[in-house]
Amino acid sequence: MGIDRIKSMPREEFKNNDYIDRLVEELNATGANVMVGKFDELINWGVANSLWPLCFGTSCCAIEFMSLGAARYDMARFGFEVARNSPRQADYIMVQGTIVHRMAPVVRRLYEQLAEPKYVIACGGCAVSGGPFKNSYCVVPGVDQILPVDVFIPGCPPRPEAMFYGLMQLQRKIKVQKFFGGVNRKEKIEEFFAEHPEEKGQIG
């Protein structure tokens, strides 16, 4: 079956917890009980590993997101499990499903109610581009028309693994933020790339 041909991502390429690894190495090497690191990194590590989503599913993709919450996929492993029903308690909004004209101002309002730092994931073909309903008279062709999107996850619906991949991309993105240098806005990330051109292409 095709499943055998899907390759997983090698650990080296997925620079996920590299600075944690570094710190651990340092600890092990010196045997000291003092760690030296950037406060930014500590905060980012905390934020990235306890991302609370806002329950926001309008259609089919939301059911796959529910599977993520159930035992087999168990998103609690990554710290995503505390799905909040109030935007004020959530860190990011994962748009799962078609957004139609009537819904558009509601999504926007929910986004505005999220507390900073906040992120948006467009999950599924509909949220990415309008999907199968792109040509309809009342479908928004992609939530990026009304919200700044951080991560796109294509699929109709995306498999739970794909959703995890997207969520982990968000984690990586968060880990390059500068919490004290003005919060996590896109310009800041561009600045970061200007300072660290070697990271470009590594981080989505």
Place this chain on the structure above:
Amino acid sequence: MSDLKEQILKIYPDAVFEEGECLQVNVAEKDWFAVAGSLKNELGFDVLSALVGMDWGESLGVMYYLTSTSRQWTVIAVKVMAESRDDAYIHSVSSLWKVANFQEREAYDMFGIKFIGHPDMRRFFLRNDWVGHPLRKDYDADPALNPIRMDDETNEDETRSFSLDADGKVVENPGKVFEENEYVVNIGPQHPSTHGVMRFRASLDGETVKKVDVVSGYIHRGIEKLTEKMTYPQILHFTDRMDYMSAHQNRHCLCMCIEKALGLEVPRRAQVIRTMMDELMRISSHLLSFGCTAMDLGATTAFFYGFREREMVLDIFEKTCGARMSMNYNVIGGVIADLHPDFQKDVKELIRIMPERLKEYHTVFSGNVIAKNRLVGVGHLSKEDAVNYAITGPSGRGSNWSCDCRKKHPYAVYNEVEFDEILLDGCDSYARYMVRMKEIEQSCRILEQLVDNIPEGDIRAQVPKIIKLPAGRWYQQVEASRGTFGVYIESTGDKNPYRVHFQSPCFNLVGVMDLTCSGYMIADLITIGAALDFVIPDIDR
């Protein structure tokens, strides 16, 4: 049939009959309300199965599909055309069949047909500041007219009804949704327990619900309009995405409707596979419903139990169809791919473990005192109301109405397998919930009979490269997970349909929210909704 013709001529001598797959009667608009009353009360057509708004070019109109439970579920079609295209009006039948209430609002929204005597003619799906009626053939789709409006919609508290004055002119009479000093609470559209993006406005007296106003359309994707520009194989995938928990059944229905029009014989192997897939889908849907009902009551653990078994079904789908959801498996003439070698083994394993797992569910949830307090005796829906509101599926059968399409109009191989139609007479949320749990057993029973009897042969009939349906209209029903799902196709002989309408069971389910919630506590609104188990994209389409 000729017998029925005579009876119809007796109540309506001017009736014009048209040839088609079922008896079609053309009724003049001015006589329609009286004829409708006689059809219901004298000839026993007690169920309004479908109401399809139409734009026939020269005028607008409506196709009604009526079913008579006392005449072995005979279906007739009634065609009513408005007298003129501008300012089109038709008399409302919402006082005869309550189910027409929302359906006429939909037709008003999509076509601008005014229903005379309807108490509450507001738009149903689109924003109340929308310009035009999209399903009309002369609709102006210019995005400048209807841009993505980011301003908040105003609540429409004013409503209107239409009546005819002495010279036959339509006059508008203002009305109110809620009275001046009513206390109205808004629930949704983004609420975790409305099972999607449904919005209710409930007026309360203390904690007791007095009236529920349903505001729909937060996921109205305009599927019916999209289909008009597509070829038949292209429109199939929409069915998987409406009621995604009945993906196989819905698609089965659309395929059957097209096959019926083409006169296509589906190979037996495909028929058996389709039946098995439908039942697997039903199991997966009822398991999800179990999990969500439990979760709405705070029993989060039960949700994990339901999903554990649901994953098994999804694995079966994934191996054969290549996807966990939105399987796109049925095609015109059969199914797209043959069964995976593991299929029989996996299905047998599912059947083996299910009885013991169901017992487990009953121990953790069904017998639980909290669950019983919240479900038993809540959300009363009498059998008469179930018929009048056309509430089919587990919710109708929880009110002791025998309405299973698999028994009434057998299709695929349902007339060859043995299974019971589960009927309970609790008429409450608990009965609806229990019907689902027992239907899982019956679905397993059907699977058990078929799993070792899948015949060899083709999985697909030969179909022409370009599929053109002959001119005509067809209506096909199947039993989806939530009730009777219908597909209406009207063709002019082209490779695109002239009009496709999906008659979804959930549309009718949400129509009884006002009736079932009134008089109960506001907290019960959530459990009543959970036990009715509607899927919102199926309502909005």
